[in-house]
Amino acid sequence: MEAESTAMLDWMNALGDATRARLVRIIEQSEMTVADLCAVLQLPQSTVSRHLKILSDAGWVQARSEGTSRFYRLGLGDLDPSARRLWTLLRDKLAASRQAQNDDRRLATIVAERQTRSQAFFSSAAGQWDRMRRELFGDRFDLLALAALLDESWTVGDLGCGTGQVTTTLAPFVRRVIAVDSSRAMMQALRRRLNGSTNVEVRHGRLQALPIDDAELDAAVSCLVLHHLPDPPAVLAEAARVLRPGGRLLIVDMLRHDRQEYQQQMGHEWLGFEAAQMTPWLTDCGFEQVRILPLPPVPQVKGPPLFAATARKVADA
Numbered sequence: 494m495e496a497e498s499t500a501m502l503d504w505m506n507a508l509g510d511a512t513r514a515r516l517v518r519i520i521e522q523s524e525m526t527v528a529d530l531c532a533v534l535q536l537p538q539s540t541v542s543r544h545l546k547i548l549s550d551a552g553w554v555q556a557r558s559e560g561t562s563r564f565y566r567l568g569l570g571d572l573d574p575s576a577r578r579l580w581t582l583l584r585d586k587l588a589a590s591r592q593a594q595n596d597d598r599r600l601a602t603i604v605a606e607r608q609t610r611s612q613a614f615f616s617s618a619a620g621q622w623d624r625m626r627r628e629l630f631g632d633r634f635d636l637l638a639l640a641a642l643l644d645e646s647w648t649v650g651d652l653g654c655g656t657g658q659v660t661t662t663l664a665p666f667v668r669r670v671i672a673v674d675s676s677r678a679m680m681q682a683l684r685r686r687l688n689g690s691t692n693v694e695v696r697h698g699r700l701q702a703l704p705i706d707d708a709e710l711d712a713a714v715s716c717l718v719l720h721h722l723p724d725p726p727a728v729l730a731e732a733a734r735v736l737r738p739g740g741r742l743l744i745v746d747m748l749r750h751d752r753q754e755y756q757q758q759m760g761h762e763w764l765g766f767e768a769a770q771m772t773p774w775l776t777d778c779g780f781e782q783v784r785i786l787p788l789p790p791v792p793q794v795k796g797p798p799l800f801a802a803t804a805r806k807v808a809d810a
């Protein structure tokens with residue numbers, strides 16, 4: 494009890510100064526640097542810093558550093574409920590004062606200036622933003638981050654995983670990835686790429702007889718594999734077997750093309766696929782909600798256009 498009343502007195506002491514109460518009012522409304530606070534309160538830096546230190550020692554203020562800037566905000570969430578009540582009471586009394594209203598006007602100007610700075614950057618950079626974005630962060634970071642939309646409890650199959658591009662993209666975001674391929678050389682390359690991931694199971698096997706139990710997967714991906722397979726519908730039926738009811742399938746492959754040299758060079762069985770032939774293949778094997786979407790062309794690539802086919806295993810199949 495005594496400790497509580499001592500703490501209460503400390504909070505009151507820290508707040509019990511007109512300048513400090515003004516400071517707290519401002520940083521409750523917006524995170525601020527010392528320079529911003531000097532402008533809003535029209536006080537010298539040494540005064541603002543001294544009062545911030547007292548508030549900070551009593552737990553009223555939280556600070557965070559960002560590069561060379563330091564930002565201050567009211568740490569209301571971390572305060573004892575009695576301290577919060579104390580502040581609410583005082584804030585309501587202060588709000589009507591002329592000084593508080595003038596502080597609020599200057600605060601609004603500072604906040605608007607900040608927004609203008611970022612808007613000015615984007616208006617002048619609009620033409621260059623794509624190049625800057627690529628230089629700063631690369632071409633694929635947003636696509637890689639989209640995997641975070643997957644359900645983190647899922648087990649996902651990468652069917653025909655090759656060297657593991659898809660597997661390693663998915664693994665950080667889901668519970669488990671089961672990566673299947675028939676080529677030992679590809680699987681070795683995948684193992685090297687895994688780099689310590691503990692939630693990837695690499696299984697040797699064929700897509701025609703997957704080494705995966707019935708309904709073991711929540712989702713399955715097969716990227717650039719279907720055109721290698723003599724009987725795609727049989728493989729789609731096998732994918733349906735290993736998906737749970739309602740599980741999701743994603744097939745990425747080439748749209749129909751005429752590069753016959755691929756048959757000799759890479760053993761392609763199919764010169765791509767027509768969207769129209771994919772849909773009945775999928776529905777006949779127990780999939781529904783089929784969507785076939787051509788992927789946007791990527792400049793300066795040599796291969797034919799690609800599509801993404803998505804479908805859901807029928808819930809009562």
Ligand SMILES: C[S@@+](CC[C@H](N)C(=O)[O-])C[C@H]1O[C@@H](n2cnc3c(N)ncnc32)[C@H](O)[C@@H]1O
Pocket residue numbers: 652653654655656657658659673674675676679698699700701715716717718721722
């Ligand atoms: C063109 S690679 C694509 C690899 C990977 N999915 C990717 O996107 O980079 C095709 C892969 O399918 C595998 N594959 C081909 N036929 C297969 C089959 N019947 N069963 C399992 N894997 C097969 C190959 O070994 C190869 O790794």
